[in-house]
Amino acid sequence: MTNNLLNSGASSLDSEQVDAKAQPSSTQDVNPSVGNSQTTRRQSTSGSKVHSKVQQFQETLERHQNERQLIILQDFPDPDALSSAWAYQLIAQEYNIQCDIVYAGTLSHQENIALVKLTGLPAKRSSVETTKNQDLSVYQGYVLIDNQGTTTQLLPIVTKANIPLIAIFDHHSSQGEWKAEFIDLRPQARATATLLTHYLQAGLLQLDSSISEHIKCATALMHGLRSDTNMLMQAQEEDFLAAGYLSRFYDTQLLNAILKTSRSRRVMDVIERSLKYRILQDNFSMAGVGYLRYEDRDAIPQAADFLVTEENVHTAVVYGIVYDEDQELEVVIGSLRTNKLTLDPDEFIKEAFGQDSHGRFFGGGRMMAGGFEIPTGFLSSFNDKSDYAKLKWEVFDTQVKQKLLRLVNPQDTVI
Numbered sequence: 001m002t003n004n005l006l007n008s009g010a011s012s013l014d015s016e017q018v019d020a021k022a023q024p025s026s027t028q029d030v031n032p033s034v035g036n037s038q039t040t041r042r043q044s045t046s047g048s049k050v051h052s053k054v055q056q057f058q059e060t061l062e063r064h065q066n067e068r069q070l071i072i073l074q075d076f077p078d079p080d081a082l083s084s085a086w087a088y089q090l091i092a093q094e095y096n097i098q099c100d101i102v103y104a105g106t107l108s109h110q111e112n113i114a115l116v117k118l119t120g121l122p123a124k125r126s127s128v129e130t131t132k133n134q135d136l137s138v139y140q141g142y143v144l145i146d147n148q149g150t151t152t153q154l155l156p157i158v159t160k161a162n163i164p165l166i167a168i169f170d171h172h173s174s175q176g177e178w179k180a181e182f183i184d185l186r187p188q189a190r191a192t193a194t195l196l197t198h199y200l201q202a203g204l205l206q207l208d209s210s211i212s213e214h215i216k217c218a219t220a221l222m223h224g225l226r227s228d229t230n231m232l233m234q235a236q237e238e239d240f241l242a243a244g245y246l247s248r249f250y251d252t253q254l255l256n257a258i259l260k261t262s263r264s265r266r267v268m269d270v271i272e273r274s275l276k277y278r279i280l281q282d283n284f285s286m287a288g289v290g291y292l293r294y295e296d297r298d299a300i301p302q303a304a305d306f307l308v309t310e311e312n313v314h315t316a317v318v319y320g321i322v323y324d325e326d327q328e329l330e331v332v333i334g335s336l337r338t339n340k341l342t343l344d345p346d347e348f349i350k351e352a353f354g355q356d357s358h359g360r361f362f363g364g365g366r367m368m369a370g371g372f373e374i375p376t377g378f379l380s381s382f383n384d385k386s387d388y389a390k391l392k393w394e395v396f397d398t399q400v401k402q403k404l405l406r407l408v409n410p411q412d413t414v415i
């Protein structure tokens, strides 16, 4: 495997070494694909915008040389977040900044576990409890990557410890006013991996095909980029440009190994349950799968991915009750997948489930996918009595179906 790692990257590099060596001082180095004069002009405009970002980022790193930073990911980090954090860590290393990559939840998807294991990706779980009891004064700053602090339980802890926010890199639209030294929010990009790849390409870290860690990081970024863009089908120009650059370094066999990870038996069980209990209505497929272990929560989106492939189904919603023993928190978790272009998952979920008493929505979405989390509140806490558990599930199952069906088929009087 090691040999292949080195070879596959090296073979594609030769003719492009000039670009790869470019310094961030030129506007072209972020966009190596300069063609006729028309495209050159257009690209140099966007290039100079990115160029100033490159310089700003570089200056931020210079200001913090020899420090230690905490990179905080969402509680359930995806390949985009994990790979982007790794790229940041490697770039920061060039400035003698030592970074620890953490997330408070779990890596629940087999593909994520495979990514971390096969590439040796240096991210660690740090639960709320662990982080609280840790000496955070060793960190001079923290960085948010692929999130803006709203999807991590660690934010209040670092804020309370008075650790300054150094940088944010995200492709989701702005979720508030941020006081960070450096902010790179690009909602037009489809993946944070695209953002970090641009800084690599601009020369902040020279990827080298003879360094196995670089090949693995490029492979992870390629995986992150692909998985956030539905295998590049929703990729925008800058995502393709980033993928083009990564194609010089990434290891196709390693990526294949990550993607081929098989589903666990428990995930298969959840998919089976979703098939068995699904109801179909106006091309919607919806399935309640009952209780799930916390570490299996990612089976829900996988089941939704599966249900939406059925003939004549354009949208699938799968949900279940998940109990987190660490947090003593019980929530109804659901995922929506759709192929229907006119259905906006964000709107659909917000309208279906509404807001909690603090005005926060129970969920939302992006293109073709969405999710929701509804705390079971007073009804929560684990109960050994199976009658009670059964009753509780029936209540939530009925309520979720009722809310969904009201939107799917407004004429129907449900129940």
Ligand SMILES: [Mn+2]
Pocket (backbone or CB within 6 Å): 080, 081, 146, 171, 190, 191, 192, 228
């Ligand atoms: Mn992302």
